[in-house]
Amino acid sequence: MTFxxxxxxxxxxxxxxxxxxxxxxxxxQGSFTIDTTPKRVVVxxxxxxxxxxxxxxxxxxxxxxxxxxRILPQVRQRISxxxxxxxxxxxxxxxxxxxxxxxIIADSSRHSGIYTALKGIAPALxxxxxxxxxxxxxxxxxxxxxxxxxxxxxQQRLNEHHQRMQxxxxxxxxxxxxxxxxxxxxxxxxxxxxxxxxxxLTSLGLIVPEPVNQQALANISFxxxxxxxxxxxxxxHYRQESIVRRWQQDPLWQMMKAAQQKQVASVxxxxxxxxxxxxxxxxxxxxxxxxLHHQVLKTVP
Numbered sequence: 255m256t257f258x259x260x261x262x263x264x265x266x267x268x269x270x271x272x273x274x275x276x277x278x279x280x281x282x283q284g285s286f287t288i289d290t291t292p293k294r295v296v297v298x299x300x301x302x303x304x305x306x307x308x309x310x311x312x313x314x315x316x317x318x319x320x321x322x323x324r325i326l327p328q329v330r331q332r333i334s335x336x337x338x339x340x341x342x343x344x345x346x347x348x349x350x351x352x353x354x355x356x357x358i359i360a361d362s363s364r365h366s367g368i369y370t371a372l373k374g375i376a377p378a379l380x381x382x383x384x385x386x387x388x389x390x391x392x393x394x395x396x397x398x399x400x401x402x403x404x405x406x407x408x409q410q411r412l413n414e415h416h417q418r419m420q421x422x423x424x425x426x427x428x429x430x431x432x433x434x435x436x437x438x439x440x441x442x443x444x445x446x447x448x449x450x451x452x453x454x455l456t457s458l459g460l461i462v463p464e465p466v467n468q469q470a471l472a473n474i475s476f477x478x479x480x481x482x483x484x485x486x487x488x489x490x491h492y493r494q495e496s497i498v499r500r501w502q503q504d505p506l507w508q509m510m511k512a513a514q515q516k517q518v519a520s521v522x523x524x525x526x527x528x529x530x531x532x533x534x535x536x537x538x539x540x541x542x543x544x545x546l547h548h549q550v551l552k553t554v555p
Contacts, residue, residue, distance in 0.1 A: 275289055275290060275291065275403075276288070276289040277289075277400055277401055277403070279379075279397045279400055279401060280397075281362075281379050281380045281381055281397065282362035282366075282380040282381060282382060283362075283369070283380045286377070286379055286380075286401075288357065288377050288401055290356065291402070291403040292355075292356045292357035292377075292401065292402060292403075293356055294314045294353065294354060294355045294356050294357070295311065295313045295314065295315075295355060295356070295357045295358075295359065295402070296313060296314060296315035296316070296339060296350050296353055296355040296357070296358045296359070296376075297313045297315070297316055297317070297358075297359045298316075298317040298339070298342060298345050298358070298359065298360045298361055298364070298365055299317065299342055299359075299360075299361040299364070299383035299384065300316075300318070300324060300325065300342070300383075300528060300529050300530070300531075301383045301386070301391060301394070301529065301530035301531045301534075302359045302361075302381070302383065302394075302398065303316055303318075303325055303329055303333070303531075304326070304329055304395075304529065304530070304531025304532060304533050304534060305394065305395040305398040305399070305531060305532075306333065306398070306402070307329045307332040307333050307533065308395060308399075308407075308408060308411045308412075308531075308532055308533075309399055309402060309404035309407045309408050309411065310332065310407075311333075311402055311404065312333040312334040312336065313333065313336050314336060314337060314353050314355065315336055315337045315338070315339045315349065315350060315353045315355065316336045316337075316338060316339065317338075317339050317340055317341060317342045317345040318336075318338050318342075319341045319342060320338050320340065320341065322338075323524070324524060324528060324529075325529075326524065326525060326529055326533055326534060326537070328533050328537070329529075329531075329533050337349070337353060339353070342361070342364055342384075343364060345365070345368075347368065347371055347372075347375070350372070350375055351375045355375065355376040356376055356377070357376055357377055357378075357379065357401065357402075358372050358375065358376050358377070358378045358379070359378075359379045359381065359398065360372055360378055360379070360380050360381075361380075361381065361382070361383040361384050362380045362381060362382050362383075363382065363383065363384035363385050364383075364384055365380070366380065379397075379398070379401060381394040381397065381398070382394060383530065385470065386450055386530065387448060387449070387450060387453040387470075388450055388453035388454045388456075388457055388535060389453065391450065391530050391531060391535075392412060392415075392532075395408060395412065395531065395532060396408060396409070396412065411532065412532070415532045415535070415536065418536055418539075419457065419458070419535065419536070419539055422458060422536075422539035422540060422542070422543055423457070423458045423459050423539075425543045425547075426458055426459055426460065426542065426543060426546055427546065428459045428460075429459075429461060430460050430461065430485050430486065430546065431460070431461040431462075431482075431484045431485045431486070432455055432460045432461065432462060432484060432485065432486045432487075432488060432542075433462075433463060433479070433482055433484040433486070433487050433488070433512075434451055434452065434455060434462075434488045434489075434490075434521075434526065435474075435487075435488075435489060435490075435498075436489070436490045436491075436492055436523065436526075436527050437489050437490070437491050437492065437493075437496040437497050437498040437499070438492045438493055438496065438497065439493055439495045439496065439497060440497060441473050441497060442473070442474060442475075442476075442479065442497050442498055442501075443471050443472065443473055443474075444463060444466065444471070444472045444473075444474045444478075444479075445462075445470075445471060445527075446462060446463050446464060446465045446466065446469070446470050446471070446472060447462040447463065447464060447465070448464075448465045448470035449470040449471050450530045451526055451527065451538060452470070454535050454538050454539065455538075455542065458539055458542060460542075463482055463484075466478075476501050476504065476506070479501075479510070480506060480509060480510055483510055483511050483512075484510075484511065484512050485511055485512060485515070485517060486512055486517045486518075486519070486545070486546065487510070487512040487513075487517065487518045487519070488518075488519050488520075488521055488526075488542075488545065489518070489519070489520055489521070490520070490521050490522065490523035490526045490527045491520060491523065492523050492527075502518075519545045521541055521545075522541075525537050525538060525541070526538055526541075
């Protein structure tokens with residue numbers, strides 16, 4: 255074989271190997287292609303940390319709202335220490351660039367306005383997070399697994415997840431109406447069946463309210479809650495001063511079925527409202543089993 259023949263064969267093999275490493279997926283911007291396996295990943299939403307932890311990948315940077323405790327303990331146990339790049343709503347482009355990432359995973363709801371700037375730093379994968387449903391979250395996890403070169407491992411973990419969720423669902427009474435919402439000082443936000451947490455509960459065979467005025471997350475009044483009259487009311491209190499705690503002092507509170515049957519429970523706001531992902535869904539499902547079996551949960555206000 256001549257030198258030129260060997261050179262052509264070598265070049266062809268290199269090209270083939272490079273092509274073999276290239277991965278193309280569909281994200282919220284269209285087609286996304288990456289031709290190397292990312293090693294330094296920055297994520298700008300909490301749900302993306304959950305996805306990375308599933309396949310034992312540690313992000314170098316996270317938009318964690320400058321609070322590491324926003325990441326669930328079971329997720330933190332599976333990843334190494336990271337650098338905060340600010341808040342999810344306003345991540346620092348300077349902090350992201352300083353980490354020299356080879357992949358940025360951003361939220362199509364929060365970060366479309368800085369997408370071009372992110373692409374100037376590193377390949378940017380734009381996925382749903384903030385307004386996603388449970389099924390959309392699982393789809394995003396599968397995409398992340400492919401982009402990270404961990405497709406087989408991700409599919410195995412998602413299969414395990416489906417089995418675990420089926421086991422949780424089998425322990426729950428079907429047809430039970432459950433309302434979950436977040437409570438602040440002046441408002442109660444109902445998480446309907448089109449929200450992330452609402453769709454997790456629906457997947458477990460529970461009845462969750464439909465969207466209100468086409469809103470997956472709906473700010474509802476005390477009267478509207480009484481009209482729904484759920485079997486169970488589950489609340490994540492964002493603050494110690496909470497409108498639901500005030501409603502509980504109202505004589506009309508006892509008209510609600512959940513109050514009469516002492517089926518009102520408080521849950522951790524990080525798990526049930528801020529985080530999304532496989533680890534979060536499994537904890538929500540486990541919490542729901544314990545709640546509906548009248549077991550007390552340790553919660554953080």
